[in-house]
Amino acid sequence: MERFVRDAQEGVHTERGWPSTAYGVSKTGLTTLTRIMARNLLKERPGEEILCNACCPGWVRTDMAGPNATKSPDEGAVTPVA
Structure with missing residues (x-):
């Protein structure tokens, strides 16, 4: 880095x-x-x-990603929970 x-x-x-x-x-x-x-x-x-795990929830509608992101926060939360 x-x-x-x-x-x-x-x-x-x-x-x-x-x-x-x-x-x-x-x-x-x-x-x-x-x-x-x-x-x-x-x-x-x-x-x-x-x-010890790391995952990417995808492009989630947050303050950082903005309103055009393809996933809702609920959809993004599926990744670390599944």
Whole structure:
């Protein structure tokens, strides 16, 4: 993540293979962090059956996504619950 920030600040992120949106990179970072945390839980607390999960509910009508998003909050909530 630090490399993306540095490359973006220098204006060379796209030529170095990064996407053009910080949002997409942040989602990749979050998914990677979740995988690291899950691996650490397995190692540090074996046998406790702790589930560490990440999910994407899709484009949900919120203050951030706006009114044109395709899913209602109830529809987006199905993803982490299912």
